[in-house]
Structure formats: structure tokens, C-alpha cells
Amino acid sequence: MEGKVIVITSGKGGVGKTTATAAIGAALALEGKQVAVVDMDIGLRNLDVVMGLENRIVFTIVDAVKGKCKVKQAAIKDRRIENLHLIPASQSDNKDVLNPDDMVQFCKELRKEFDFVLLDCPAGIERGFENSVAPADEAVLICTPEISSVRDADRVIGLLHARSITPKLIVNRIVPEMVASGDMLSHEDVVEVLSIDLLGLVPMDTQVIISTNTGVPLVLQKDSEAGLAFRRIAMRLNGQIDLPIEIPQTLKSFWKRVGLKIGIGK
Amino acid sequence: MGNNNGMDTHIQDKAQVRLKGGKDGFRVTLDPTLPKDYVEGELTRLFNQLKHLAFNSRVVLDVGKTEGHQEIIESLSLFLKNKYNVESVSVPQREHNMNEDKPQKLDMSNTWHQHHTDALVIAGRVRSGQKIIARKHLVILGDVNPGSELIAGGDILIMGNLSGTALAGQPDNEEAIILAIGFKPIQIQIGGVIAAGLPVTSVPALEFAHVENGGIVVEDYIKTNPFGRLTWPVVR
Numbered sequence: 152m153e154g155k156v157i158v159i160t161s162g163k164g165g166v167g168k169t170t171a172t173a174a175i176g177a178a179l180a181l182e183g184k185q186v187a188v189v190d191m192d193i194g195l196r197n198l199d200v201v202m203g204l205e206n207r208i209v210f211t212i213v214d215a216v217k218g219k220c221k222v223k224q225a226a227i228k229d230r231r232i233e234n235l236h237l238i239p240a241s242q243s244d245n246k247d248v249l250n251p252d253d254m255v256q257f258c259k260e261l262r263k264e265f266d267f268v269l270l271d272c273p274a275g276i277e278r279g280f281e282n283s284v285a286p287a288d289e290a291v292l293i294c295t296p297e298i299s300s301v302r303d304a305d306r307v308i309g310l311l312h313a314r315s316i317t318p319k320l321i322v323n324r325i326v327p328e329m330v331a332s333g334d335m336l337s338h339e340d341v342v343e344v345l346s347i348d349l350l351g352l353v354p355m356d357t358q359v360i361i362s363t364n365t366g367v368p369l370v371l372q373k374d375s376e377a378g379l380a381f382r383r384i385a386m387r388l389n390g391q392i393d394l395p396i397e398i399p400q401t402l403k404s405f406w407k408r409v410g411l412k413i414g415i416g417k
Numbered sequence: 418m419g420n421n422n423g424m425d426t427h428i429q430d431k432a433q434v435r436l437k438g439g440k441d442g443f444r445v446t447l448d449p450t451l452p453k454d455y456v457e458g459e460l461t462r463l464f465n466q467l468k469h470l471a472f473n474s475r476v477v478l479d480v481g482k483t484e485g486h487q488e489i490i491e492s493l494s495l496f497l498k499n500k501y502n503v504e505s506v507s508v509p510q511r512e513h514n515m516n517e518d519k520p521q522k523l524d525m526s527n528t529w530h531q532h533h534t535d536a537l538v539i540a541g542r543v544r545s546g547q548k549i550i551a552r553k554h555l556v557i558l559g560d561v562n563p564g565s566e567l568i569a570g571g572d573i574l575i576m577g578n579l580s581g582t583a584l585a586g587q588p589d590n591e592e593a594i595i596l597a598i599g600f601k602p603i604q605i606q607i608g609g610v611i612a613a614g615l616p617v618t619s620v621p622a623l624e625f626a627h628v629e630n631g632g633i634v635v636e637d638y639i640k641t642n643p644f645g646r647l648t649w650p651v652v653r
Contacts, residue, residue: 298563302545302563302564303545305544305545305546305562305563305564306544306545306546306564308544309544309545309546309547310546344560344562346542346560
């Protein structure tokens with residue numbers, strides 16, 4: 152069976168696309184799937200750093216697309232998580248070296264080798280966005296509970312709709328205390344404006360910063376709430392669509408946490 | 418009031434100057450004994466409501482008995498021709514006047530049957546970055562998100578939240594209105610008049626914007642009922 156190509160996008164920068172790509176990719180690999188995460192941010196690559204694989208880059212996506220190397224050579228295998236592969240971006244080129252047709256062709260090859268291909272879309276709606284969206288079967292839209300992020304996400308939904316893709320929404324960086332006090336948009340507010348299906352809610356978590364800086368996958372950190380949220384998102388992407396959506400809570404009761412652990416069932 | 422005495426009926430009506438749309442144009446019914454200034458004022462009010470429709474239209478001026486009122490008919494037809502560019506102003510045919518009510522009703526329903534709609538009706542959510550342009554009226558059944566733009570030659574009616582930009586009556590129809598259930602636009606424009614940074618009402622209410630004395634005014638639609646005072650439905 153051919154694999155699925157999923158683009159992870161947001162429109163606005165800095166909302167957590169790269170973190171989400173790394174975390175969902177790792178979580179899907181832990182589910183036993185063959186996963187490739189692809190950094191599409193050519194010229195400003197980050198995903199390799201977040202995944203702690205930057206010192207192992209030999210070939211990049213540009214080399215692979217242009218036929219200078221094989222797909223296998225460009226895909227870096229993660230040593231901690233089996234089945235997880237990274238295809239890094241090139242740092243020295245710019246987005247114009249690739250075009251959407253190249254990407255469609257390239258992803259055709261990737262589909263044969265992997266169950267899931269996650270494309271980490273760059274911010275913006277220009278060439279990098281077009282390259283990332285062209286080969287995608289599905290889209291995951293990352294949005295933070297901020298008006299600016301919601302506005303950009305709304306625009307991206309329109310652009311994806313023009314390509315017959317209806318994205319699924321992840322609301323990232325929810326601070327339940329601020330939502331409760333009315334200082335932050337709730338996920339209901341965001342969904343009301345965007346009116347697309349919700350894939351998951353991710354709470355604000357300082358573990359994310361630690362994970363990004365150390366290159367240790369977020370989903371491997373046992374006490375990371377964001378990591379747990381991303382694992383649940385990965386399960387939904389992997390076909391468990393009835394898995395209930397956990398709303399980040401202020402009350403961290405003992406039994407709640409036990410329930411979460413059982414829910415994950417690992 | 419007797420039907421056979423049509424002219425007396427009108428005199429006793431509340432609106433002493435009345436405007437009706439018909440198959441061949443507009444019919445103005447008025448009492449010739451009224452002061453000229455008052456009649457002109459009422460005509461201005463009525464014709465302002467159908468400004469662009471009045472252009473090149475045929476107007477029938479019904480003052481009851483024509484005899485003895487030639488002067489006022491002439492002065493009013495000059496007034497209408499100059500101010501609203503109507504094509505012609507004439508007096509009604511005699512037999513038409515006799516049983517006025519019945520044929521008028523038939524005429525009206527015929528007008529609407531033959532009236533091809535100028536409204537663009539759209540269902541769904543209008544998202545950021547999307548732009549909808551309507552030649553005349555625009556009806557949106559759904560929400561209009563911030564960052565989107567609606568442009569219409571006539572009215573904009575939104576059965577949902579308006580949070581984007583709405584430009585009605587483009588380029589120069591200041592009679593147009595913008596109506597929405599949740600009225601919180603980023604910016605609105607009616608004809609050439611622009612309003613931005615409108616105060617936001619927290620409770621969803623049916624509100625509409627229109628031009629009044631060269632500025633945009635937003636009012637509660639139910640309370641104001643702006644078209645309630647039209648005695649007869651007219652095509653916008």
C-alpha cells in the first residue's frame with residue numbers, strides 16, 4: 152500500500168510547525184509505522200536541529216530531488232526511534248531550486264518506501280508553501296490561540312481549499328489558566344472562526360524548549376504534556392479517529408494523569 | 418372609504434405624497450392643494466430611496482383631477498426631470514384612474530415576476546484573503562471572517578457575523594446599506610463614505626449601516642426599521 156503524504160502548515164511562522172512535525176513523526180514511528188519527515192524550509196532549515204540530527208547530514212532534499220543521490224541516502228535514520236527518518240533541507244539554496252512538479256514526483260518515490268511522509272512547510276504562502284502543498288494528500292494546520300495566527304490559518308484554509316484539501320486543525324500552545332481567566336482565545340473560539348475538524352489540542356509546555364535545545368524527541372519525555380498530546384494526535388492520524396480529544400485542564404489531579412497514561416496505553 | 422372614489426381615499430391617507438412602482442415606471446400620487454415646498458420635500462425623500470432606478474424612468478403624476486392643476490404638474494415635472502433625470506412625466510389616463518386599485522396590484526406582481534434578480538447569493542464562510550465582488554446586491558448566508566473583502570454595487574446583507582471589510586454601493590451609490598447579524602467589521606464603505614474602527618457591540622444584534630448626512634451610521638435594524646415607512650414595496 153502506498154504511504155500518505157501529509158503537509159504540516161500554518162501560514163504564520165513560529166507557531167510550532169517544526170516542533171509538531173518532529174513530535175508527530177516520532178510518535179507515528181513509535182506506533183510502528185515507517186515515517187519520513189521532510190524539511191521543506193530550504194535555506195532556513197531547523198527540523199534537523201529539533202530532532203538532534205544536524206551533525207549527520209550528508210545529502211539534502213535538493214540532492215535527492217535533483218537525482219544527485221538516492222532517497223535512501225538522503226533519509227537520515229534516527230538512532231533512538233526506529234522507523235523514523237529525516238530528509239533535511241539544504242541550507243545553502245533557496246526555495247526556488249525546487250518546483251511543485253519536482254515535489255510531486257519526489258513524493259511518489261517516498262510513498263513507496265514510507266507509510267507516512269510528513270512535510271514541514273515553511274512559513275508564508277509563497278514558493279515554499281506551494282512546493283509543500285502540491286504533493287500532499289492531507290494537511291494539518293497548526294494554529295496558536297492568537298488572533299494573528301488564526302487570521303493566517305484562515306487564509307491558508309482558503310488556499311488549501313483551492314487545491315481540494317480540507318486541513319485538520321491542531322491548536323497549539325494553549326495555556327489553560329489564561330483561557331479560564333479570559334485572557335486567551337479558547338479552542339472553541341478558534342474552531343468557531345476556522346470551522347474545520349479538530350485533530351488535537353496541545354498545551355503550552357516548557358519541556359518543548361528543553362527538547363528543542365537538546366534534540367531529544369518530545370514524545371520520549373515521559374512527563375511532557377505536549378508530548379502526550381502529540382502522541383494522541385499521531386494515533387488519530389494513524390486511524391484511531393474516535394480517540395476523544397483531550398482538553399488541556401488547569402486541574403492536574405492525580406487520577407486525571409493516571410487516566411491519560413492509560414489512554415495512551417504504551 | 419369607497420373604492421369608486423379613489424382620489425378622496427388618497428387624500429385621507431397618512432402619506433399625502435405616495436410613490437408606487439409599476440410595469441411602465443413609477444406612479445406618484447399626491448394632493449395638488451398641498452404646499453409646493455412640502456410636495457417637493459416628500460418627492461426628494463421618495464426619489465432618493467430609488468436614486469439610480471429613477472434615472473431615465475417614466476413617471477406618472479396623479480393629482481386626481483387634472484383640471485386647474487396644470488401649473489403644479491408642470492413645475493413638478495420640471496423638478497423631477499432636473500433633479501432625478503427621469504425620462505418623462507405624464508398624467509394618468511382617465512379610465513386608468515377610475516378603477517385604480519385593481520390594475521395596480523396586478524401590475525406590481527407582474528413587475529416582480531419579470532424582475533431578474535440582481536443579487537448574488539452565497540452560502541458558506543468567507544475566509545481571510547478571499548474577495549467577493551457582486552455587480553449589484555450581495556447576500557452571504559454564513560460568516561465573513563476578518564481579512565476578507567466584500568464588494569457590491571448595491572446592498573450587502575449578511576446572515577451571520579461580519580468581521581471583514583465590506584464595501585457597498587460601489588462606486589457611488591450612497592443609498593446602499595450593509596446589514597449583518599453580528600456587526601463587527603474591520604472597515605465598511607458605502608458609496609464613497611468610509612468608516613473604520615466602529616465600536617463593537619458584544620451581543621449579537623441585527624444591525625445595519627447606512628449613510629446619513631455624509632457619514633456612516635450604524636443602527637439596530639429592528640428598532641429603526643428603515644424600510645417600514647415605505648408604503649409600498651419597491652424593487653431595490
